[in-house]
Amino acid sequence: MATNLSVNGSRLWDTLMVSAGIGTGPRGGIRRLTLTEPDRAMRDQLKAWAAEGGYALSIDRLGSMTLRRPGTEPDLPPVLIGSHLDTQWAGGRFDGILGVLAGLEVLRTLDDLGIATKRTIEVVNWTNEEGARFSPPMLCSLAWSGQATPEWVEGRIDRDGIRFGDALAGIGYRGPEPVGGRRIDAYFELHIEQGPALDAAGVPVGIVTGGYPSCGMRIAVEGETAHTGPTPMAERHNALVGAAMVAVAVNDIGWAHAAVDAKATAARLDLVPNLPGTLSEYAELFIDMRAPAVETLETMKASLRAALPDCAARSRTAIRIAEEWGFGVFGFDAELIGLLRATAERLAIPTMDLRSQAGHDAYHVARVAPACMIFTPCKGGITHNEAEDIDLSATLPGVNLLLHTALARANR
Amino acid sequence: MATNLSVNGSRLWDTLMVSAGIGTGPRGGIRRLTLTEPDRAMRDQLKAWAAEGGYALSIDRLGSMTLRRPGTEPDLPPVLIGSHLDTQWAGGRFDGILGVLAGLEVLRTLDDLGIATKRTIEVVNWTNEEGARFSPPMLCSLAWSGQATPEWVEGRIDRDGIRFGDALAGIGYRGPEPVGGRRIDAYFELHIEQGPALDAAGVPVGIVTGGYPSCGMRIAVEGETAHTGPTPMAERHNALVGAAMVAVAVNDIGWAHAAVDAKATAARLDLVPNLPGTLSEYAELFIDMRAPAVETLETMKASLRAALPDCAARSRTAIRIAEEWGFGVFGFDAELIGLLRATAERLAIPTMDLRSQAGHDAYHVARVAPACMIFTPCKGGITHNEAEDIDLSATLPGVNLLLHTALARANR
Missing domain, CATH: 3.40.630.10 (Zn peptidases)
Known part of the structure; x- marks a missing residue:
């Protein structure tokens, strides 16, 4: 040839x-x-x-x-x-x-x-x-x-x-x-x-x-609508806040492993009803995490799983991983x-x-x-x-x- | 009569x-x-x-x-x-x-x-x-x-x-x-x-x-699109993360003044492009804050203004109050x-x-x-x-x- x-x-x-x-x-x-x-x-x-x-x-x-x-x-x-x-x-x-x-x-x-x-x-x-x-x-x-x-x-x-x-x-x-x-x-x-x-x-x-090694997740947050005015902080179930806490946690997990070139991303957030004046009753957050080594990715996934109940308790919402997929x-x-x-x-x-x-x-x-x-x-x-x-x-x-x-x- | x-x-x-x-x-x-x-x-x-x-x-x-x-x-x-x-x-x-x-x-x-x-x-x-x-x-x-x-x-x-x-x-x-x-x-x-x-x-x-006394704000977060995979944490400008940090800060400010019946709400979040696989280049967050006393509301507003540069620095985005209104x-x-x-x-x-x-x-x-x-x-x-x-x-x-x-x- x-x-x-x-x-x-x-x-x-x-x-x-x-x-x-x-x-x-x-x-x-x-x-x-x-x-x-x-x-x-x-x-x-x-x-x-x-x-x-x-x-x-x-x-x-x-x-x-x-x-x-x-x-x-x-x-x-x-x-x-x-x-x-x-x-x-x-x-x-x-x-x-x-x-x-x-x-x-x-x-x-x-x-x-x-x-x-x-x-x-x-x-x-x-x-x-x-x-x-x-x-x-x-x-x-x-x-x-x-x-x-x-x-x-x-x-x-x-x-x-x-x-x-x-x-x-x-x-x-x-x-x-x-x-x-x-x-x-x-x-x-x-x-x-x-x-x-x-x-x-x-x-x-x-x-x-x-x-x-990479994983993707769709994380569902369930809250309840209420008026943003009179509803006391302790009676709120704002799905936006729950999702925001998860997004920040995901980003923190990325930074915790950035030295070995791992990444964690909150990429997409959908809210219902997503209007001023009303607390959101539902949120869906799409995240992904990637790391050079399977062990690192598993640690990151465990960190996220551990963070979710905290985010749920602090935001008074219900948070679950609705779907998960892996690749890489x-x-x-x-x-x-x-x-x-x-x-x-x-x-x-x-x-x-x-x-x-x-x-x-x-x-x-x-x-x-x-x-x-x-x-x-x-x-x-x-x-x-x-x-x-x-x-x-x-x-x-x-x-x-x-x-x-x-x-x-x-x-x- | x-x-x-x-x-x-x-x-x-x-x-x-x-x-x-x-x-x-x-x-x-x-x-x-x-x-x-x-x-x-x-x-x-x-x-x-x-x-x-x-x-x-x-x-x-x-x-x-x-x-x-x-x-x-x-x-x-x-x-x-x-x-x-x-x-x-x-x-x-x-x-x-x-x-x-x-x-x-x-x-x-x-x-x-x-x-x-x-x-x-x-x-x-x-x-x-x-x-x-x-x-x-x-x-x-x-x-x-x-x-x-x-x-x-x-x-x-x-x-x-x-x-x-x-x-x-x-x-x-x-x-x-x-x-x-x-x-x-x-x-x-x-x-x-x-x-x-x-x-x-x-x-x-x-x-x-x-x-x-109440105030509403539209907060704009500017970032940059990039691939969620290869982009290192230190080179990201994810508007979703910046907005999530602000939402959490707003919620924290509400809790800090909950004892006097004040409230702070992140109510609506719009993201562009808001798709898996890509970091968001723009976010708009609608928030409101209410307190029984003008002084408390002013303290809350000052806390938020102080938090925004931190959120911007940590998320490597540009964050500004695009619009603000008051009532009450x-x-x-x-x-x-x-x-x-x-x-x-x-x-x-x-x-x-x-x-x-x-x-x-x-x-x-x-x-x-x-x-x-x-x-x-x-x-x-x-x-x-x-x-x-x-x-x-x-x-x-x-x-x-x-x-x-x-x-x-x-x-x-």
């Missing part, structure tokens, strides 16, 4: 900029929440690109879209490349998107050069990676890997009470294909680092050796990591080992198939913010590593 | 129950936020009652509705009776409503008995007393008393960005009359106590001698209070002196006209809750006191 085989960087950039024009945010990023109108428009664009390239498109019951470039032995398990095209509310132009469009660029590069592969290569756009509209994140790879049923996913509701299944049908992307259940030879996900390490070190590629404890495939290292060395691409602190669909895929991730730099580590940015020149080494490793795997 | 002159209790109850059927809440109370469809329907009902009784109806530019029963000397300043027909989100069936419909019952009783009065008697339904949709509460009596302009009121926006003026026009209740600016002989407001004192003592009438420091008219006392004595109605802890339109009216308030019992002091309830038999002494005092004043 020629080491000068390379993707077309300006074509990749052009596709990224087409994406950036779909659901453009008020500050130049992207606001493309899953299963909304901009998400539909982006899916239509991907569909058009698939047709243009002659790649068969299949859509599964949960809306995940797969483009296929057939191999010469199409019965062999395919090589899968993927990420997501949905974004956060104040999302950047590259988070997830780069991984899908780098996959598309790999297919196009192989076509340009007339390279046939033994195995089929597929590119997937996972539905609802971000979890910004439907909780939890990485929802459809969760089902794809057999950890949840499609029915359960379809029944998730957003803050307006809209069901995932109805939103998906509403944008016309409920497909006929089953969710998961087939063999994959290897899964590659290229993603911006979402942290500052590569950018600071001037290294173009991070080889992801694992994730941060997994192993990427040693053989694939070895392939990434060896290929980077052959291509003279500098790399460093990294652990991911964000959630990725690759975590779930890794449960049922060999999987790995390539990180590329993002400026200052800024992400989930419209200012998120990359340099194409610092990104191309990673995309070329994807091309070469996917090709190697597809020919084995 | 005959002391056996009395209102028709069952007719009053019937009108209260008609009101209870308009915007009925899920738990048997009323959800009739100002300038919504249920508010329009209730206004239509009041209009129908005015037509039925032959009372001229005038509607001012801000939608406040006034029914008029002309006196024999119509050029004399009228006697005004009033309260409000809007409710909280989880509102009761009597808060405000009782005062308007007791006023209507006074007019009807005078008609029943063919009693003419020297002065005109009017009954007013103030727009947006509750402040549950447009902040601050008592918005239109504020303008009526010259403390705000109608233009400013019309420009207030609700949480969906809808202007007060547009919402008012939308339900068809923007009237031709100017707001305030005319002389009133006396203002009477009958209201449920919204506290437990009368109910506990078994006394049917509270004579309101004053209010609790006022004097009701000594002559009217004397009239209430003397009349209650003559009618053998037990009374006790009370101070109001809630806000009322009477506070604003008192700035420009002689005003007073009559409190009647509410069970267990429960209010701003759908379980709010009254006994008719415990309420009628107060309504009869309203009848006799309004009549005395209308004939002077």
Whole structure:
């Protein structure tokens, strides 16, 4: 295999900029929440690109879209490349998107050069990676890997009470294909680092050796409405106060373990009725906690469990963990990591080992198939913010590593 | 004047129950936020009652509705009776409503008995007393008393960005009359106590001698969006955490002064973007504080001002008081209070002196006209809750006191 085989960087950039024009945010990023109108428009664009390239498109019951470039032995398990095209509310132009469009660029590069592969290569756009509209994140790879049923996913509701299944049908992307259940030879996900390490070190590629053990929780606080005026302090059951105490406790737990790079976040708070003049009767707080070591995460979870009864007693509310989920404890495939290292060395691409602190669909895929991730730099580590940015020149080494490793795997 | 002159209790109850059927809440109370469809329907009902009784109806530019029963000397300043027909989100069936419909019952009783009065008697339904949709509460009596302009009121926006003026026009209740600016002989407001004192003592009438000095604030917290995963604790600017710290500080200040019956409330919190996975970039917290003495309230306000920089520093956000308003420091008219006392004595109605802890339109009216308030019992002091309830038999002494005092004043 020629080491000068390379993707077309300006074509990749052009596709990224087409994406950036779909659901453009008020500050130049992207606001493309899953299963909304901009998400539909982006899916239509991907569909058009698939047709243009002659790649068969299949859509599964949960809306995940797969483009296929057939191999010469199409019965062999395919090589899968993927990420997501949905974004956060104040999302950047590259988070997830780069991984899908780098996959598309790999297919196009192989076509340009007339390279046939033994195995089929597929590119997937996972539905609802971000979890910004439907909780939890990485929802459809969760089902794809057999950890949840499609029915359960379809029944998730957003803050307006809209069901995932109805939103998906509403944008016309409920497909006929089953969710998961087939063999994959290897899964590659290229993603911006979402942290500052590569950018600071001037290294173009991070080889992801694992994730941060992480957990998410939905915490419910029950109080009672009453007039904010005459009701004595000792007779109040203000759900807002209970939730605020939990939010502060979560933040304190994050700080208590900040020295080992752990984090704890109170991210979303919904209140009922949330009006001046009346104490709130109900609150829901979404939190997450992440730590480099499972032991640290377990300590943090125990601290939070211990804090909840105090918050409940002090606010005179009832507080419980209504839902809990975990991610980040997994192993990427040693053989694939070895392939990434060896290929980077052959291509003279500098790399460093990294652990991911964000959630990725690759975590779930890794449960049922060999999987790995390539990180590329993002400026200052800024992400989930419209200012998120990359340099194409610092990104191309990673995309070329994807091309070469996917090709190697597809020919084995 | 005959002391056996009395209102028709069952007719009053019937009108209260008609009101209870308009915007009925899920738990048997009323959800009739100002300038919504249920508010329009209730206004239509009041209009129908005015037509039925032959009372001229005038509607001012801000939608406040006034029914008029002309006196024999119509050029004399009228006697005004009033309260409000809007409710909280989880509102009761009597808060405000009782005062308007007791006023209507006074007019009807005078008609029943063919009693003419020297002065005109009017009954007013103030727009947006509750402040549950447009902040601050008592918005239109504020303008009526010259403390705000109608233009400013019309420009207030609700949480969906809808202007007060547009919402008012939308339900068809923007009237031709100017707001305030005319002389009133006396203002009477009958209201449920919204506290437990009368109910506990078994006394049917509270004579309101004053209010609790109170303040409201809208506190703005500015942060920055970022990914909840990789962003280190020390690089976060989570507006949710800043707001939660302020909410806890407000609650602590309430407890620090609870022994003297002061209160501090974090009532409403709006977050942007308020999604899992992303730190919030903006928060707005609505708080109020009330105390029996001005000095205590000033101490509480100083404590909060001192706490804000700490909350800002600890949460690494910018926190400021974006808006502040006060109410409750006022004097009701000594002559009217004397009239209430003397009349209650003559009618053998037990009374006790009370101070109001809630806000009322009477506070604003008192700035420009002689005003007073009559409190009647509410069970267990429960209010701003759908379980709010009254006994008719415990309420009628107060309504009869309203009848006799309004009549005395209308004939002077």
